[in-house]
Amino acid sequence: MLRLAALLFCGLISVAQAQLPDRPVRIVLPSPPGGTADIVARLLAETAAPHLAKGVVVDNKPGANGNIALAEAARAAPDGSTLFLCAFGPCGANPSLYPQQGFDLRKDFAGLILVGTVQNVMTVRPGLPAATLQEVLALVKARPGAVSFASSGVGASNHLGPEMLRGRFGLDWVHVPYRGSGPATTDLIAGNVDVFFDNVPSILPHLRSGAVRPIAVLSAQRAPELPEVPTFAEAGVPGVVIESWFGLIAPAQVPAGTLASLNAAFGKALANPALRRRFTELGVAPLGGSTQQATDHMHAEIARWAEVIRQNGIRAE
Incomplete structure:
Protein backbone atom coordinates (compact mmCIF):
# COMPACT_ATOMS: atom_id res chain seq x y z
CA MET A 1 0.00 0.00 0.00
CA LEU A 2 2.83 2.39 0.92
CA ARG A 3 4.61 1.50 -2.31
CA LEU A 4 1.45 2.27 -4.30
CA ALA A 5 1.09 5.62 -2.52
CA ALA A 6 4.72 6.44 -3.27
CA LEU A 7 4.25 5.58 -6.93
CA LEU A 8 1.14 7.75 -7.13
CA PHE A 9 3.00 10.62 -5.46
CA CYS A 10 5.90 10.32 -7.88
CA GLY A 11 3.40 10.23 -10.73
CA LEU A 12 1.84 13.48 -9.55
CA ILE A 13 5.28 15.12 -9.37
CA SER A 14 6.06 13.91 -12.88
CA VAL A 15 2.78 15.34 -14.20
CA ALA A 16 3.47 18.68 -12.50
CA GLN A 17 7.00 18.78 -13.86
CA ALA A 18 5.77 17.84 -17.33
CA GLN A 19 3.57 20.92 -17.30
CA LEU A 20 6.56 23.19 -16.70
CA PRO A 21 8.55 24.46 -19.72
CA VAL A 118 6.08 49.74 -3.78
CA GLN A 119 5.11 53.15 -2.49
CA ASN A 120 5.92 56.37 -4.33
CA VAL A 121 7.19 59.61 -2.85
CA MET A 122 7.27 63.15 -4.18
CA THR A 123 10.81 64.56 -3.92
CA VAL A 124 12.40 67.88 -4.85
CA ARG A 125 15.89 69.17 -5.60
CA PRO A 126 17.76 70.44 -2.53
CA GLY A 127 17.57 74.13 -3.44
CA LEU A 128 13.87 74.31 -4.36
CA PRO A 129 12.30 77.08 -2.21
CA ALA A 130 9.42 74.89 -1.01
CA ALA A 131 9.34 72.53 1.98
CA THR A 132 5.76 71.23 1.96
CA LEU A 133 3.27 70.02 -0.65
CA GLN A 134 1.22 73.19 -0.34
CA GLU A 135 4.35 75.30 -0.83
CA VAL A 136 5.31 73.32 -3.94
CA LEU A 137 1.82 73.79 -5.42
CA ALA A 138 1.95 77.50 -4.62
CA LEU A 139 5.38 77.79 -6.25
CA VAL A 140 4.19 76.13 -9.46
CA LYS A 141 1.17 78.43 -9.61
CA ALA A 142 3.33 81.50 -8.99
CA ARG A 143 5.83 80.54 -11.70
CA PRO A 144 3.83 79.08 -14.62
CA GLY A 145 6.01 77.14 -17.03
CA ALA A 146 9.10 77.54 -14.86
CA VAL A 147 8.93 74.50 -12.56
CA SER A 148 9.79 71.10 -14.06
CA PHE A 149 9.07 67.53 -13.04
CA ALA A 150 10.99 64.46 -14.16
CA SER A 151 9.63 61.04 -15.05
CA SER A 152 11.19 57.69 -15.89
CA GLY A 153 9.12 57.66 -19.10
CA VAL A 154 5.74 58.60 -20.50
CA GLY A 155 2.97 56.66 -18.75
CA ALA A 156 5.03 55.72 -15.70
CA SER A 157 3.55 56.33 -12.26
CA ASN A 158 5.95 59.25 -11.80
CA HIS A 159 4.48 60.81 -14.95
CA LEU A 160 0.78 60.32 -14.18
CA GLY A 161 1.04 61.56 -10.58
CA PRO A 162 2.11 65.09 -11.58
CA GLU A 163 -0.36 65.02 -14.46
CA MET A 164 -3.19 64.31 -12.00
CA LEU A 165 -2.10 67.38 -10.05
CA ARG A 166 -1.94 69.39 -13.28
CA GLY A 167 -5.55 68.52 -14.02
CA ARG A 168 -6.82 69.05 -10.48
CA PHE A 169 -5.09 72.36 -9.75
CA GLY A 170 -4.53 73.76 -13.25
CA LEU A 171 -0.77 73.59 -12.83
CA ASP A 172 1.47 74.76 -15.64
CA TRP A 173 4.65 72.78 -15.08
CA VAL A 174 7.02 71.13 -17.54
CA HIS A 175 7.34 67.39 -17.99
CA VAL A 176 10.92 66.15 -18.58
CA PRO A 177 10.86 62.42 -19.45
CA TYR A 178 13.96 60.25 -18.98
CA ARG A 179 14.86 56.69 -19.88
CA GLY A 180 14.58 55.25 -16.40
CA SER A 181 14.62 56.62 -12.88
CA GLY A 182 18.43 56.62 -12.58
CA PRO A 183 19.06 59.48 -15.04
CA ALA A 184 16.09 61.39 -13.63
CA THR A 185 17.47 61.12 -10.11
CA THR A 186 20.91 62.24 -11.28
CA ASP A 187 19.43 65.40 -12.80
CA LEU A 188 17.27 66.02 -9.72
CA ILE A 189 20.36 65.88 -7.49
CA ALA A 190 22.20 68.19 -9.90
CA GLY A 191 19.32 70.65 -9.82
CA ASN A 192 18.49 70.32 -13.50
CA VAL A 193 14.88 69.37 -12.71
CA ASP A 194 12.80 70.46 -9.75
CA VAL A 195 10.46 67.60 -8.81
CA PHE A 196 10.50 63.81 -9.15
CA PHE A 197 7.83 61.34 -8.04
CA ASP A 198 9.94 58.20 -7.60
CA ASN A 199 9.32 54.88 -5.89
CA VAL A 200 10.72 54.63 -2.39
CA PRO A 201 13.26 51.82 -3.01
CA SER A 202 15.00 53.72 -5.81
CA ILE A 203 15.14 57.16 -4.20
CA LEU A 204 15.62 56.12 -0.56
CA PRO A 205 19.46 56.20 -0.49
CA HIS A 206 19.42 59.77 -1.84
CA LEU A 207 16.79 60.83 0.69
CA ARG A 208 18.86 59.38 3.52
CA SER A 209 21.99 61.13 2.29
CA GLY A 210 20.17 64.45 1.96
CA ALA A 211 20.88 64.70 -1.77
CA VAL A 212 17.14 65.24 -2.39
CA ARG A 213 14.25 66.20 -0.10
CA PRO A 214 10.97 64.32 0.46
CA ILE A 215 7.63 66.15 0.30
CA ALA A 216 4.81 63.57 0.59
CA VAL A 217 4.08 59.91 -0.16
CA LEU A 218 1.40 58.90 -2.67
CA SER A 219 -0.18 56.15 -0.60
CA ALA A 220 -2.94 55.65 1.94
CA GLN A 221 -0.47 55.20 4.80
CA ARG A 222 2.98 56.61 5.47
CA ALA A 223 5.93 54.62 4.14
CA PRO A 224 7.64 52.60 6.91
CA GLU A 225 11.00 53.71 5.52
CA LEU A 226 9.95 57.40 5.74
CA PRO A 227 7.80 57.63 8.89
CA GLU A 228 8.25 61.41 9.17
CA VAL A 229 6.95 62.11 5.64
CA PRO A 230 3.18 62.79 5.39
CA THR A 231 0.82 61.25 2.87
CA PHE A 232 -0.77 63.49 0.25
CA ALA A 233 -4.03 63.37 2.21
CA GLU A 234 -2.26 64.45 5.41
CA ALA A 235 -0.64 67.26 3.43
CA GLY A 236 -4.05 68.52 2.31
CA VAL A 237 -4.50 66.80 -1.07
CA PRO A 238 -6.73 63.73 -0.67
CA GLY A 239 -7.42 61.20 -3.42
CA VAL A 240 -3.88 60.95 -4.81
CA VAL A 241 -2.90 57.34 -4.17
CA ILE A 242 -0.51 55.77 -6.69
Missing part, protein backbone atom coordinates in the same frame (compact mmCIF):
# COMPACT_ATOMS: atom_id res chain seq x y z
CA ASP A 22 11.40 22.15 -20.76
CA ARG A 23 13.75 25.10 -21.26
CA PRO A 24 14.75 28.04 -19.04
CA VAL A 25 11.94 30.43 -18.21
CA ARG A 26 12.74 33.93 -19.48
CA ILE A 27 11.37 36.96 -17.66
CA VAL A 28 11.31 39.88 -20.08
CA LEU A 29 11.71 43.28 -18.41
CA PRO A 30 10.68 46.60 -20.00
CA SER A 31 13.39 48.47 -18.09
CA PRO A 32 17.19 48.68 -18.00
CA PRO A 33 19.32 46.97 -15.35
CA GLY A 34 19.70 48.53 -11.93
CA GLY A 35 16.20 49.84 -11.20
CA THR A 36 13.66 48.48 -8.74
CA ALA A 37 11.98 46.26 -11.35
CA ASP A 38 15.32 44.72 -12.31
CA ILE A 39 16.26 44.03 -8.69
CA VAL A 40 12.84 42.51 -7.97
CA ALA A 41 12.97 40.32 -11.07
CA ARG A 42 16.47 39.00 -10.34
CA LEU A 43 15.70 38.21 -6.70
CA LEU A 44 12.51 36.44 -7.76
CA ALA A 45 14.30 34.51 -10.53
CA GLU A 46 17.06 33.35 -8.19
CA THR A 47 14.57 32.14 -5.58
CA ALA A 48 12.21 30.48 -8.08
CA ALA A 49 14.95 28.68 -10.05
CA PRO A 50 15.04 25.55 -7.84
CA HIS A 51 11.30 25.09 -8.41
CA LEU A 52 11.55 25.16 -12.22
CA ALA A 53 12.92 22.43 -14.46
CA LYS A 54 15.51 24.55 -16.28
CA GLY A 55 15.84 27.64 -14.11
CA VAL A 56 15.04 31.29 -14.84
CA VAL A 57 16.81 34.08 -16.73
CA VAL A 58 16.08 37.82 -16.76
CA ASP A 59 16.14 39.63 -20.10
CA ASN A 60 16.14 43.44 -20.07
CA LYS A 61 14.40 44.92 -23.13
CA PRO A 62 13.96 48.66 -22.48
CA GLY A 63 12.51 51.04 -25.02
CA ALA A 64 9.23 52.55 -26.27
CA ASN A 65 7.91 52.81 -22.71
CA GLY A 66 7.73 49.03 -22.38
CA ASN A 67 6.00 48.34 -25.66
CA ILE A 68 9.04 46.68 -27.25
CA ALA A 69 9.29 44.12 -24.47
CA LEU A 70 5.53 43.55 -24.42
CA ALA A 71 5.41 42.99 -28.17
CA GLU A 72 8.20 40.43 -27.91
CA ALA A 73 6.41 38.60 -25.10
CA ALA A 74 3.16 38.65 -27.08
CA ARG A 75 4.90 36.94 -30.03
CA ALA A 76 6.59 34.30 -27.87
CA ALA A 77 5.74 30.61 -28.08
CA PRO A 78 2.81 29.97 -25.72
CA ASP A 79 4.62 27.25 -23.75
CA GLY A 80 5.26 29.25 -20.58
CA SER A 81 8.96 29.78 -21.31
CA THR A 82 8.54 33.54 -21.86
CA LEU A 83 6.96 35.72 -19.20
CA PHE A 84 6.67 39.49 -18.84
CA LEU A 85 7.18 41.46 -15.63
CA CYS A 86 4.32 43.91 -15.48
CA ALA A 87 4.74 47.32 -13.96
CA PHE A 88 2.45 50.31 -13.60
CA GLY A 89 3.15 51.84 -17.03
CA PRO A 90 3.20 48.91 -19.47
CA CYS A 91 0.31 47.06 -17.83
CA GLY A 92 -1.75 50.01 -16.61
CA ALA A 93 -1.33 53.24 -18.54
CA ASN A 94 0.04 52.11 -21.91
CA PRO A 95 -3.16 50.63 -23.36
CA SER A 96 -4.75 54.09 -23.19
CA LEU A 97 -1.65 56.05 -24.17
CA TYR A 98 -0.82 53.79 -27.13
CA PRO A 99 -4.08 52.46 -28.62
CA GLN A 100 -2.26 51.04 -31.67
CA GLN A 101 0.17 48.74 -29.86
CA GLY A 102 -0.36 45.77 -32.16
CA PHE A 103 -1.56 43.60 -29.28
CA ASP A 104 -4.26 43.74 -26.62
CA LEU A 105 -3.14 43.18 -23.03
CA ARG A 106 -6.58 41.97 -22.01
CA LYS A 107 -6.87 39.44 -24.83
CA ASP A 108 -3.29 38.45 -25.60
CA PHE A 109 -2.01 37.93 -22.05
CA ALA A 110 -3.05 36.04 -18.95
CA GLY A 111 -2.11 36.94 -15.41
CA LEU A 112 0.33 34.57 -13.72
CA ILE A 113 1.03 35.97 -10.24
CA LEU A 114 1.22 39.29 -8.41
CA VAL A 115 4.77 39.90 -7.21
CA GLY A 116 4.75 43.03 -5.05
CA THR A 117 3.97 46.70 -4.60
CA GLU A 243 1.32 52.61 -5.72
CA SER A 244 3.58 50.96 -8.25
CA TRP A 245 3.16 47.21 -8.65
CA PHE A 246 4.84 44.24 -10.25
CA GLY A 247 3.29 41.06 -11.59
CA LEU A 248 4.10 38.27 -14.01
CA ILE A 249 1.94 37.66 -17.07
CA ALA A 250 2.16 35.10 -19.88
CA PRO A 251 0.86 34.79 -23.44
CA ALA A 252 -2.86 34.01 -23.31
CA GLN A 253 -2.56 30.67 -25.12
CA VAL A 254 -0.28 29.09 -22.50
CA PRO A 255 -2.09 25.92 -21.29
CA ALA A 256 -3.92 26.24 -17.98
CA GLY A 257 -1.89 23.41 -16.47
CA THR A 258 1.37 25.17 -17.31
CA LEU A 259 0.10 28.44 -15.88
CA ALA A 260 -0.89 26.66 -12.68
CA SER A 261 2.52 24.98 -12.39
CA LEU A 262 4.33 28.27 -12.97
CA ASN A 263 2.08 30.01 -10.47
CA ALA A 264 2.95 27.34 -7.89
CA ALA A 265 6.69 27.68 -8.57
CA PHE A 266 6.74 31.46 -8.26
CA GLY A 267 4.32 31.28 -5.33
CA LYS A 268 6.85 29.14 -3.45
CA ALA A 269 9.51 31.74 -4.20
CA LEU A 270 7.33 34.59 -2.92
CA ALA A 271 6.62 32.60 0.26
CA ASN A 272 10.34 32.12 0.90
CA PRO A 273 11.23 33.95 4.16
CA ALA A 274 14.60 35.09 2.83
CA LEU A 275 13.02 36.62 -0.29
CA ARG A 276 10.28 38.29 1.74
CA ARG A 277 12.88 39.72 4.10
CA ARG A 278 14.95 41.06 1.22
CA PHE A 279 11.88 42.55 -0.47
CA THR A 280 10.90 44.27 2.76
CA GLU A 281 14.40 45.71 3.15
CA LEU A 282 14.04 47.18 -0.35
CA GLY A 283 10.64 48.69 0.42
CA VAL A 284 8.74 46.14 -1.67
CA ALA A 285 5.63 44.53 -0.15
CA PRO A 286 5.58 40.92 -1.42
CA LEU A 287 2.30 39.57 -2.78
CA GLY A 288 1.38 36.27 -4.48
CA GLY A 289 -2.02 34.69 -5.07
CA SER A 290 -3.78 33.02 -7.96
CA THR A 291 -3.57 33.53 -11.71
CA GLN A 292 -7.09 34.95 -11.64
CA GLN A 293 -6.14 37.55 -9.04
CA ALA A 294 -3.24 38.65 -11.22
CA THR A 295 -5.49 38.90 -14.28
CA ASP A 296 -8.19 40.81 -12.39
CA HIS A 297 -5.66 43.29 -10.99
CA MET A 298 -4.19 44.02 -14.41
CA HIS A 299 -7.63 44.57 -15.94
CA ALA A 300 -8.63 46.85 -13.05
CA GLU A 301 -5.45 48.93 -13.47
CA ILE A 302 -6.08 49.31 -17.21
CA ALA A 303 -9.62 50.55 -16.53
CA ARG A 304 -8.57 52.86 -13.69
CA TRP A 305 -5.84 54.64 -15.62
CA ALA A 306 -7.89 54.86 -18.80
CA GLU A 307 -10.27 57.10 -16.86
CA VAL A 308 -7.46 59.21 -15.34
CA ILE A 309 -5.78 59.64 -18.73
CA ARG A 310 -9.08 60.60 -20.36
CA GLN A 311 -10.07 63.07 -17.63
CA ASN A 312 -6.69 64.81 -17.66
CA GLY A 313 -6.14 64.74 -21.41
CA ILE A 314 -2.77 62.97 -21.00
CA ARG A 315 -1.07 62.01 -24.23
CA ALA A 316 2.01 60.06 -25.18
CA GLU A 317 4.66 62.66 -26.01
Whole structure:
Protein backbone atom coordinates (compact mmCIF):
# COMPACT_ATOMS: atom_id res chain seq x y z
CA MET A 1 0.00 0.00 0.00
CA LEU A 2 2.83 2.39 0.92
CA ARG A 3 4.61 1.50 -2.31
CA LEU A 4 1.45 2.27 -4.30
CA ALA A 5 1.09 5.62 -2.52
CA ALA A 6 4.72 6.44 -3.27
CA LEU A 7 4.25 5.58 -6.93
CA LEU A 8 1.14 7.75 -7.13
CA PHE A 9 3.00 10.62 -5.46
CA CYS A 10 5.90 10.32 -7.88
CA GLY A 11 3.40 10.23 -10.73
CA LEU A 12 1.84 13.48 -9.55
CA ILE A 13 5.28 15.12 -9.37
CA SER A 14 6.06 13.91 -12.88
CA VAL A 15 2.78 15.34 -14.20
CA ALA A 16 3.47 18.68 -12.50
CA GLN A 17 7.00 18.78 -13.86
CA ALA A 18 5.77 17.84 -17.33
CA GLN A 19 3.57 20.92 -17.30
CA LEU A 20 6.56 23.19 -16.70
CA PRO A 21 8.55 24.46 -19.72
CA ASP A 22 11.40 22.15 -20.76
CA ARG A 23 13.75 25.10 -21.26
CA PRO A 24 14.75 28.04 -19.04
CA VAL A 25 11.94 30.43 -18.21
CA ARG A 26 12.74 33.93 -19.48
CA ILE A 27 11.37 36.96 -17.66
CA VAL A 28 11.31 39.88 -20.08
CA LEU A 29 11.71 43.28 -18.41
CA PRO A 30 10.68 46.60 -20.00
CA SER A 31 13.39 48.47 -18.09
CA PRO A 32 17.19 48.68 -18.00
CA PRO A 33 19.32 46.97 -15.35
CA GLY A 34 19.70 48.53 -11.93
CA GLY A 35 16.20 49.84 -11.20
CA THR A 36 13.66 48.48 -8.74
CA ALA A 37 11.98 46.26 -11.35
CA ASP A 38 15.32 44.72 -12.31
CA ILE A 39 16.26 44.03 -8.69
CA VAL A 40 12.84 42.51 -7.97
CA ALA A 41 12.97 40.32 -11.07
CA ARG A 42 16.47 39.00 -10.34
CA LEU A 43 15.70 38.21 -6.70
CA LEU A 44 12.51 36.44 -7.76
CA ALA A 45 14.30 34.51 -10.53
CA GLU A 46 17.06 33.35 -8.19
CA THR A 47 14.57 32.14 -5.58
CA ALA A 48 12.21 30.48 -8.08
CA ALA A 49 14.95 28.68 -10.05
CA PRO A 50 15.04 25.55 -7.84
CA HIS A 51 11.30 25.09 -8.41
CA LEU A 52 11.55 25.16 -12.22
CA ALA A 53 12.92 22.43 -14.46
CA LYS A 54 15.51 24.55 -16.28
CA GLY A 55 15.84 27.64 -14.11
CA VAL A 56 15.04 31.29 -14.84
CA VAL A 57 16.81 34.08 -16.73
CA VAL A 58 16.08 37.82 -16.76
CA ASP A 59 16.14 39.63 -20.10
CA ASN A 60 16.14 43.44 -20.07
CA LYS A 61 14.40 44.92 -23.13
CA PRO A 62 13.96 48.66 -22.48
CA GLY A 63 12.51 51.04 -25.02
CA ALA A 64 9.23 52.55 -26.27
CA ASN A 65 7.91 52.81 -22.71
CA GLY A 66 7.73 49.03 -22.38
CA ASN A 67 6.00 48.34 -25.66
CA ILE A 68 9.04 46.68 -27.25
CA ALA A 69 9.29 44.12 -24.47
CA LEU A 70 5.53 43.55 -24.42
CA ALA A 71 5.41 42.99 -28.17
CA GLU A 72 8.20 40.43 -27.91
CA ALA A 73 6.41 38.60 -25.10
CA ALA A 74 3.16 38.65 -27.08
CA ARG A 75 4.90 36.94 -30.03
CA ALA A 76 6.59 34.30 -27.87
CA ALA A 77 5.74 30.61 -28.08
CA PRO A 78 2.81 29.97 -25.72
CA ASP A 79 4.62 27.25 -23.75
CA GLY A 80 5.26 29.25 -20.58
CA SER A 81 8.96 29.78 -21.31
CA THR A 82 8.54 33.54 -21.86
CA LEU A 83 6.96 35.72 -19.20
CA PHE A 84 6.67 39.49 -18.84
CA LEU A 85 7.18 41.46 -15.63
CA CYS A 86 4.32 43.91 -15.48
CA ALA A 87 4.74 47.32 -13.96
CA PHE A 88 2.45 50.31 -13.60
CA GLY A 89 3.15 51.84 -17.03
CA PRO A 90 3.20 48.91 -19.47
CA CYS A 91 0.31 47.06 -17.83
CA GLY A 92 -1.75 50.01 -16.61
CA ALA A 93 -1.33 53.24 -18.54
CA ASN A 94 0.04 52.11 -21.91
CA PRO A 95 -3.16 50.63 -23.36
CA SER A 96 -4.75 54.09 -23.19
CA LEU A 97 -1.65 56.05 -24.17
CA TYR A 98 -0.82 53.79 -27.13
CA PRO A 99 -4.08 52.46 -28.62
CA GLN A 100 -2.26 51.04 -31.67
CA GLN A 101 0.17 48.74 -29.86
CA GLY A 102 -0.36 45.77 -32.16
CA PHE A 103 -1.56 43.60 -29.28
CA ASP A 104 -4.26 43.74 -26.62
CA LEU A 105 -3.14 43.18 -23.03
CA ARG A 106 -6.58 41.97 -22.01
CA LYS A 107 -6.87 39.44 -24.83
CA ASP A 108 -3.29 38.45 -25.60
CA PHE A 109 -2.01 37.93 -22.05
CA ALA A 110 -3.05 36.04 -18.95
CA GLY A 111 -2.11 36.94 -15.41
CA LEU A 112 0.33 34.57 -13.72
CA ILE A 113 1.03 35.97 -10.24
CA LEU A 114 1.22 39.29 -8.41
CA VAL A 115 4.77 39.90 -7.21
CA GLY A 116 4.75 43.03 -5.05
CA THR A 117 3.97 46.70 -4.60
CA VAL A 118 6.08 49.74 -3.78
CA GLN A 119 5.11 53.15 -2.49
CA ASN A 120 5.92 56.37 -4.33
CA VAL A 121 7.19 59.61 -2.85
CA MET A 122 7.27 63.15 -4.18
CA THR A 123 10.81 64.56 -3.92
CA VAL A 124 12.40 67.88 -4.85
CA ARG A 125 15.89 69.17 -5.60
CA PRO A 126 17.76 70.44 -2.53
CA GLY A 127 17.57 74.13 -3.44
CA LEU A 128 13.87 74.31 -4.36
CA PRO A 129 12.30 77.08 -2.21
CA ALA A 130 9.42 74.89 -1.01
CA ALA A 131 9.34 72.53 1.98
CA THR A 132 5.76 71.23 1.96
CA LEU A 133 3.27 70.02 -0.65
CA GLN A 134 1.22 73.19 -0.34
CA GLU A 135 4.35 75.30 -0.83
CA VAL A 136 5.31 73.32 -3.94
CA LEU A 137 1.82 73.79 -5.42
CA ALA A 138 1.95 77.50 -4.62
CA LEU A 139 5.38 77.79 -6.25
CA VAL A 140 4.19 76.13 -9.46
CA LYS A 141 1.17 78.43 -9.61
CA ALA A 142 3.33 81.50 -8.99
CA ARG A 143 5.83 80.54 -11.70
CA PRO A 144 3.83 79.08 -14.62
CA GLY A 145 6.01 77.14 -17.03
CA ALA A 146 9.10 77.54 -14.86
CA VAL A 147 8.93 74.50 -12.56
CA SER A 148 9.79 71.10 -14.06
CA PHE A 149 9.07 67.53 -13.04
CA ALA A 150 10.99 64.46 -14.16
CA SER A 151 9.63 61.04 -15.05
CA SER A 152 11.19 57.69 -15.89
CA GLY A 153 9.12 57.66 -19.10
CA VAL A 154 5.74 58.60 -20.50
CA GLY A 155 2.97 56.66 -18.75
CA ALA A 156 5.03 55.72 -15.70
CA SER A 157 3.55 56.33 -12.26
CA ASN A 158 5.95 59.25 -11.80
CA HIS A 159 4.48 60.81 -14.95
CA LEU A 160 0.78 60.32 -14.18
CA GLY A 161 1.04 61.56 -10.58
CA PRO A 162 2.11 65.09 -11.58
CA GLU A 163 -0.36 65.02 -14.46
CA MET A 164 -3.19 64.31 -12.00
CA LEU A 165 -2.10 67.38 -10.05
CA ARG A 166 -1.94 69.39 -13.28
CA GLY A 167 -5.55 68.52 -14.02
CA ARG A 168 -6.82 69.05 -10.48
CA PHE A 169 -5.09 72.36 -9.75
CA GLY A 170 -4.53 73.76 -13.25
CA LEU A 171 -0.77 73.59 -12.83
CA ASP A 172 1.47 74.76 -15.64
CA TRP A 173 4.65 72.78 -15.08
CA VAL A 174 7.02 71.13 -17.54
CA HIS A 175 7.34 67.39 -17.99
CA VAL A 176 10.92 66.15 -18.58
CA PRO A 177 10.86 62.42 -19.45
CA TYR A 178 13.96 60.25 -18.98
CA ARG A 179 14.86 56.69 -19.88
CA GLY A 180 14.58 55.25 -16.40
CA SER A 181 14.62 56.62 -12.88
CA GLY A 182 18.43 56.62 -12.58
CA PRO A 183 19.06 59.48 -15.04
CA ALA A 184 16.09 61.39 -13.63
CA THR A 185 17.47 61.12 -10.11
CA THR A 186 20.91 62.24 -11.28
CA ASP A 187 19.43 65.40 -12.80
CA LEU A 188 17.27 66.02 -9.72
CA ILE A 189 20.36 65.88 -7.49
CA ALA A 190 22.20 68.19 -9.90
CA GLY A 191 19.32 70.65 -9.82
CA ASN A 192 18.49 70.32 -13.50
CA VAL A 193 14.88 69.37 -12.71
CA ASP A 194 12.80 70.46 -9.75
CA VAL A 195 10.46 67.60 -8.81
CA PHE A 196 10.50 63.81 -9.15
CA PHE A 197 7.83 61.34 -8.04
CA ASP A 198 9.94 58.20 -7.60
CA ASN A 199 9.32 54.88 -5.89
CA VAL A 200 10.72 54.63 -2.39
CA PRO A 201 13.26 51.82 -3.01
CA SER A 202 15.00 53.72 -5.81
CA ILE A 203 15.14 57.16 -4.20
CA LEU A 204 15.62 56.12 -0.56
CA PRO A 205 19.46 56.20 -0.49
CA HIS A 206 19.42 59.77 -1.84
CA LEU A 207 16.79 60.83 0.69
CA ARG A 208 18.86 59.38 3.52
CA SER A 209 21.99 61.13 2.29
CA GLY A 210 20.17 64.45 1.96
CA ALA A 211 20.88 64.70 -1.77
CA VAL A 212 17.14 65.24 -2.39
CA ARG A 213 14.25 66.20 -0.10
CA PRO A 214 10.97 64.32 0.46
CA ILE A 215 7.63 66.15 0.30
CA ALA A 216 4.81 63.57 0.59
CA VAL A 217 4.08 59.91 -0.16
CA LEU A 218 1.40 58.90 -2.67
CA SER A 219 -0.18 56.15 -0.60
CA ALA A 220 -2.94 55.65 1.94
CA GLN A 221 -0.47 55.20 4.80
CA ARG A 222 2.98 56.61 5.47
CA ALA A 223 5.93 54.62 4.14
CA PRO A 224 7.64 52.60 6.91
CA GLU A 225 11.00 53.71 5.52
CA LEU A 226 9.95 57.40 5.74
CA PRO A 227 7.80 57.63 8.89
CA GLU A 228 8.25 61.41 9.17
CA VAL A 229 6.95 62.11 5.64
CA PRO A 230 3.18 62.79 5.39
CA THR A 231 0.82 61.25 2.87
CA PHE A 232 -0.77 63.49 0.25
CA ALA A 233 -4.03 63.37 2.21
CA GLU A 234 -2.26 64.45 5.41
CA ALA A 235 -0.64 67.26 3.43
CA GLY A 236 -4.05 68.52 2.31
CA VAL A 237 -4.50 66.80 -1.07
CA PRO A 238 -6.73 63.73 -0.67
CA GLY A 239 -7.42 61.20 -3.42
CA VAL A 240 -3.88 60.95 -4.81
CA VAL A 241 -2.90 57.34 -4.17
CA ILE A 242 -0.51 55.77 -6.69
CA GLU A 243 1.32 52.61 -5.72
CA SER A 244 3.58 50.96 -8.25
CA TRP A 245 3.16 47.21 -8.65
CA PHE A 246 4.84 44.24 -10.25
CA GLY A 247 3.29 41.06 -11.59
CA LEU A 248 4.10 38.27 -14.01
CA ILE A 249 1.94 37.66 -17.07
CA ALA A 250 2.16 35.10 -19.88
CA PRO A 251 0.86 34.79 -23.44
CA ALA A 252 -2.86 34.01 -23.31
CA GLN A 253 -2.56 30.67 -25.12
CA VAL A 254 -0.28 29.09 -22.50
CA PRO A 255 -2.09 25.92 -21.29
CA ALA A 256 -3.92 26.24 -17.98
CA GLY A 257 -1.89 23.41 -16.47
CA THR A 258 1.37 25.17 -17.31
CA LEU A 259 0.10 28.44 -15.88
CA ALA A 260 -0.89 26.66 -12.68
CA SER A 261 2.52 24.98 -12.39
CA LEU A 262 4.33 28.27 -12.97
CA ASN A 263 2.08 30.01 -10.47
CA ALA A 264 2.95 27.34 -7.89
CA ALA A 265 6.69 27.68 -8.57
CA PHE A 266 6.74 31.46 -8.26
CA GLY A 267 4.32 31.28 -5.33
CA LYS A 268 6.85 29.14 -3.45
CA ALA A 269 9.51 31.74 -4.20
CA LEU A 270 7.33 34.59 -2.92
CA ALA A 271 6.62 32.60 0.26
CA ASN A 272 10.34 32.12 0.90
CA PRO A 273 11.23 33.95 4.16
CA ALA A 274 14.60 35.09 2.83
CA LEU A 275 13.02 36.62 -0.29
CA ARG A 276 10.28 38.29 1.74
CA ARG A 277 12.88 39.72 4.10
CA ARG A 278 14.95 41.06 1.22
CA PHE A 279 11.88 42.55 -0.47
CA THR A 280 10.90 44.27 2.76
CA GLU A 281 14.40 45.71 3.15
CA LEU A 282 14.04 47.18 -0.35
CA GLY A 283 10.64 48.69 0.42
CA VAL A 284 8.74 46.14 -1.67
CA ALA A 285 5.63 44.53 -0.15
CA PRO A 286 5.58 40.92 -1.42
CA LEU A 287 2.30 39.57 -2.78
CA GLY A 288 1.38 36.27 -4.48
CA GLY A 289 -2.02 34.69 -5.07
CA SER A 290 -3.78 33.02 -7.96
CA THR A 291 -3.57 33.53 -11.71
CA GLN A 292 -7.09 34.95 -11.64
CA GLN A 293 -6.14 37.55 -9.04
CA ALA A 294 -3.24 38.65 -11.22
CA THR A 295 -5.49 38.90 -14.28
CA ASP A 296 -8.19 40.81 -12.39
CA HIS A 297 -5.66 43.29 -10.99
CA MET A 298 -4.19 44.02 -14.41
CA HIS A 299 -7.63 44.57 -15.94
CA ALA A 300 -8.63 46.85 -13.05
CA GLU A 301 -5.45 48.93 -13.47
CA ILE A 302 -6.08 49.31 -17.21
CA ALA A 303 -9.62 50.55 -16.53
CA ARG A 304 -8.57 52.86 -13.69
CA TRP A 305 -5.84 54.64 -15.62
CA ALA A 306 -7.89 54.86 -18.80
CA GLU A 307 -10.27 57.10 -16.86
CA VAL A 308 -7.46 59.21 -15.34
CA ILE A 309 -5.78 59.64 -18.73
CA ARG A 310 -9.08 60.60 -20.36
CA GLN A 311 -10.07 63.07 -17.63
CA ASN A 312 -6.69 64.81 -17.66
CA GLY A 313 -6.14 64.74 -21.41
CA ILE A 314 -2.77 62.97 -21.00
CA ARG A 315 -1.07 62.01 -24.23
CA ALA A 316 2.01 60.06 -25.18
CA GLU A 317 4.66 62.66 -26.01
